[in-house]
Amino acid sequence: MERLGTGIGWRPEIADAVEGMPGIDWVEAVAENVCPGHLPESLLRLRERGVTVVPHGVSLGLGGADRPDAGRLRALAERAEALGSPLVTEHIAFVRAGGPLTASPGLEAGHLLPVPRTRDALDVLCENIRIAQDALPVPLAVENIAALVAWPGEEMTEGQFLYDLADRTGVRLLIDVANLHTNHVNRGEDPAEALAELPLEAIAYVHVAGGFERDGVWHDSHAHPVPRPVLDILTDLASRVSPPGVLLERDENFPEPAELERELGAIREAVRKGGAARTDRAWQAGAAEPPSAPTDPARQRLALAQTALLSALVAGTPAPEGFDRVRLGVQARALAGKRADVVAKVAPELPVILGAGYRPAFLAYAQGAPMTGGYRRDALDFAEHLLLEGTLTDAGARRELREWWLERSGPVPRSHRPAVRWARATRRVLLRR
Numbered sequence: 001m002e003r004l005g006t007g008i009g010w011r012p013e014i015a016d017a018v019e020g021m022p023g024i025d026w027v028e029a030v031a032e033n034v035c036p037g038h039l040p041e042s043l044l045r046l047r048e049r050g051v052t053v054v055p056h057g058v059s060l061g062l063g064g065a066d067r068p069d070a071g072r073l074r075a076l077a078e079r080a081e082a083l084g085s086p087l088v089t090e091h092i093a094f095v096r097a098g099g100p101l102t103a104s105p106g107l108e109a110g111h112l113l114p115v116p117r118t119r120d121a122l123d124v125l126c127e128n129i130r131i132a133q134d135a136l137p138v139p140l141a142v143e144n145i146a147a148l149v150a151w152p153g154e155e156m157t158e159g160q161f162l163y164d165l166a167d168r169t170g171v172r173l174l175i176d177v178a179n180l181h182t183n184h185v186n187r188g189e190d191p192a193e194a195l196a197e198l199p200l201e202a203i204a205y206v207h208v209a210g211g212f213e214r215d216g217v218w219h220d221s222h223a224h225p226v227p228r229p230v231l232d233i234l235t236d237l238a239s240r241v242s243p244p245g246v247l248l249e250r251d252e253n254f255p256e257p258a259e260l261e262r263e264l265g266a267i268r269e270a271v272r273k274g275g276a277a278r279t280d281r282a283w284q285a286g287a288a289e290p291p292s293a294p295t296d297p298a299r300q301r302l303a304l305a306q307t308a309l310l311s312a313l314v315a316g317t318p319a320p321e322g323f324d325r326v327r328l329g330v331q332a333r334a335l336a337g338k339r340a341d342v343v344a345k346v347a348p349e350l351p352v353i354l355g356a357g358y359r360p361a362f363l364a365y366a367q368g369a370p371m372t373g374g375y376r377r378d379a380l381d382f383a384e385h386l387l388l389e390g391t392l393t394d395a396g397a398r399r400e401l402r403e404w405w406l407e408r409s410g411p412v413p414r415s416h417r418p419a420v421r422w423a424r425a426t427r428r429v430l431l432r433r
Contacts, residue, residue, distance in 0.1 A: 002052075002086050002087075002244065003244050003245070004025060004026045004052060004054075004205055004244050004245025004247075005025030005026060005245060006023060006024065006025055006026075006245075006246055006247075006264060006267065006268060007024060007025055007026040007027055007028060007052075007205075007245060007246070007247040007248070008021070008024060008027055008028075008247060008248045008250075008260065008264065009027070009028050009029075009030075009056075009247060009248065009249045009250060009251070010027035010028065010029045010042070010043065010046075010053070011030075011250070011251065011254070012033075012040065012042075013254050014250070014254050014257075014260070015040065015042035016042070017257035017260065018042070018046070019042055019045060019046065020257065021257065021260070021261060021264070022261075023264070023268075024051060024264075025051065025052065025245075026051055026052035026053070026054065026245060026247070027043075027046060027051060027052075027053055027054070028053075028054045028055075028056045028089075028247055028249075029043060029053055029054070029055055029056065029083070030055075030056055030057075030058060031055035031056055031057040031058070031075070031076055031079045031088070032057065032058060032059055032075075034055065034079055034082075034083070036078045036079055036081070036082035037082075039082060039083070043083070047083070047084065052085070052086065053083040053084070053085055054083075054085050054086070054087060054088065054089060055076065055079040055080055055083060055085055055088050055089075056088075056089045056090075057072075057076050057088065057089065057090040057091075058090075058091065058095075058112065059072060059095060060072050060073070060076065060090045060091075060095075060132070061093065061094050061095040061096055062090055062091070062092065062093070062125060062128045062129060062132060062142065063091075063092050063093045063094040063114075063115035063121065063124075063125050063128075064094035064095065064096060064097065064128075064306065065094070065097070065101055065124060065299045065300070065302040065303030065306055066096075066099065066101065066299075066303070067127070067128060067131055068128050068131050068132050068135075070135070073131075073132060073135040073136065074135070076088055076090075076136065077135060077136050077137055080136065080137055080138050081137055085138060086138060086139075087138050087139045087140065087141055087172065087204060088136055088138055088139075088140055088141075089140070089141045089142065089143060089174050089204070090132070090140065090141075090142055090143070091112050091142065091143045091145050092115060092125065092142050092143065092144060092145060092162075092165070093112035093113055093114065093115065093145045094109075094113050094115055094306050094310075095108065095109050095110075095111065095112060095113065096108050096109065096310075097109075097303065097306040097307040097309075097310040097311075098303075098307045098310070098311075099303075101299060101300055101303035101304075102300075102303050102304055102307045104307060105372065106372055107307065107310045107311060107314060107315065107370050107371075107372060108314075108370070108371040108372055108373065108374065109310055109313065109314065109335065109371075110335065110338060110339050110342065110371055110375065110378075111334075111335050111338060112145045112146075113145075113147075113306075113309070113310065113313075114145060114147040114149070114150075114151065115151075115302075115306075116151035116153070116154055116302075116305065117151070117154040117155060117156040117157070117158065117160075117161040118151075118153070118154060118155045118156075119155060120298040120301050120302050121302055122156075122161060122164060122165065122168075123298050124298055124299055124302050125165060126165065126168050126169050129142065129165070129169045129171050130169055133169070133170075133171065139172055139204075140171055140172065141171065141172035141173060141174045141204035141205070142165075142171055142172070142173065142174060143173075143174035143175075143176055143179075143207065144158060144162060144173075144174075144175060144176055144179050144180070145176070145179055146176070146178070146179040146182035146183060146186075146211075146218075146220035147182070147183055147186060147187060148186055148217060148327055148330055148331040148334065149186075149309075149323060149324060149327045149328055149331050150186075150187045150323075150324070150327075151305075151309075151322075151323075152321070152322025152323060153322065157189070157193065157194065157197060158180075158183065158189060158194050158197075159193060159194040159195070159196065159197025159198050160197055162194075162197075162198055162199070163197055163198060163199050166199045166202040167199065171202075172202055172203070172204035173198070173199070173202045173203050173204060174203075174204055174205060174206070174207060175198070175203055175205075175206050175207070175237065175243075176206070176207035176208075176209070177191070177206060177207070177208055177230055177233040177234045177237060178207065178208060178209040178210070178211060178220060178226070178230045178249075179207070179220060180194055180195075180233055181211075181218065181227075181229050181230045181233055182211065182218045182219075182220045184229075185213065185216075185217070185218035186217060186218055186327075191233045191236070192236060195233075195236055195237055195240060196240075200240055200241040201241070203241060203243055203244065204244060204245070205243060205244055205245030205246065205247060206234065206237065206243045206245065206246045206247070207247055207249055208226055208230060208231075208234055208246060208247065208248050208249065208267050209222045209226065209230070209248070209249040209250070210222065210223070210224035210225045210226045210227060210230070210250075211224055211227070212224050217327075217330055219334065221252070222249050222250055222251035222252065223250070223251060223252035223253040224253070225255075225259075225263065226248070226263055226266065226267070231266060231267070231270040232270075234246070234267065234270040234271065234274065235270045235271070235273050235274040235277075236274065237274065238270065238271045238272075238273070238274025238275050238278070239274040239275070239277040239278050240274075240278065241278075242275060242278070243271065246267055246268075246271055248260070248263055248264055248267060305320070308320040309323070311370075312328055312332070313328065313331055313332045313335055314332070314335060314336075314366075314370040314371065315368075315370045316367060316368070336363050336366045336367070337363070339362075339366055339371060339375075339378065340358075340359055340362045340363060340366070342375050343362065343375055343378055343379045343382065344358065346375045346376055346379060347376070347379035349404055350379060350382070350383065350401075350404075353397055353400045353401050353404065354386075354392075354397060354401070355397075361386065362382060365382050365385050365386075369381065369382075369385065380405065380408060380409055383401055383404065383405040384405060384409070386401060387401060387402055387405060
């Protein structure tokens with residue numbers, strides 16, 4: 001595996017700071033936020049300096065019951081080729097559920113949700129990863145995720161699940177030590193036991209990030225400093241194997257560049273400390289079990305279970321049997337809050353138009369309207385809901401919202417269609433209001 005060194009998550013908000021940081025060997029960019037035909041100038045300059053850029057996908061849903069979408073795989077492959085990347089990464093998670101396998105409407109989580117550690121889920125995940133590996137021009141690495149809830153009836157520990165996954169598919173692992181800490185606090189899982197069970201030679205690189213604890217629940221926010229327990233897990237990992245790369249993730253609430261550099265220094269020190277304590281712990285592989293062929297019944301069972309969970313989280317249906325209802329409530333509120341925040345980012349005009357009423361209005365809307373088509377569609381549906389519901393009493397805000405919605409709701413912006421005819425019934429209603 002290529003040695004990556006020390007890196008940081010590239011985000012537009014800190015692009016200038018990243019370019020000026022000493023000792024940055026590589027960066028990771030969210031794949032869905034990069035357009036292959038119009039790469040950000042900052043990334044181009046970093047590449048010219050020899051800095052490796054790795055695309056990190058968040059929407060493929062490899063842990064879902066459906067096979068990976070061919071269009072999403074093509075998009076990920078295009079980004080890897082455009083960036084000249086040595087590998088691409090994604091998550092062991094599901095992000096959508098429902099659809100033909102369950103004969104129910106499709107649902108979007110807008111978030112990475114854990115897969116059950118069962119043989120069914122592992123069979124489906126292995127087949128999905130093989131499909132992705134065949135479609136991608138470079139090796140794939142997959143990341144363990146943080147979880148607020150645990151599936152009932154799980155058959156394996158996280159380490160065993162990841163061991164079997166790597167053994168059966170040859171996929172590389174992106175180990176997030178912050179997620180191991182999250183699962184320690186939220187699910188009582190021992191990070192040291194997980195590390196002891198991992199196929200360490202399969203590690204492609206390591207993520208490090210911050211979060212916060214509230215009411216006994218750890219939230220993997222990527223918006224807070226890296227805490228000591230996460231650095232301790234990194235040291236433990238580095239005492240077992242020399243990680244090919246270690247990367248600091250920060251997605252929000254960006255501090256001054258000097259603070260980011262201090263966190264990178266703490267990460268380097270944690271790796272150095274682990275390396276100094278490392279002993280010869282060669283991982284001895286046993287005889288591999290023959291891979292079992294995933295079956296359509298396994299996909300259907302997984303689809304039904306994931307749809308029931310996601311529906312409880314985003315559509316208010318009853319909690320599936322065996323789940324902690326309090327934790328599901330925490331996760332549901334976190335999903336709704338994240339959804340409100342992301343919609344405000346992709347459609348920044350909405351909080352401006354609605355003012356302080358934006359967030360409560362959106363959260364009330366989200367309770368009865370699960371997301372089905374991504375955040376931009378969600379923003380349009382929210383605006384349409386407010387206009388059709390008639391509860392927006394401020395005439396000026398209503399007029400602005402209607403203009404905003406009409407401009408964006410058609411296949412081509414209204415400003416580009418001077419002779420457009422609004423034929424659909426909802427649009428006729430809105431134009432009369």
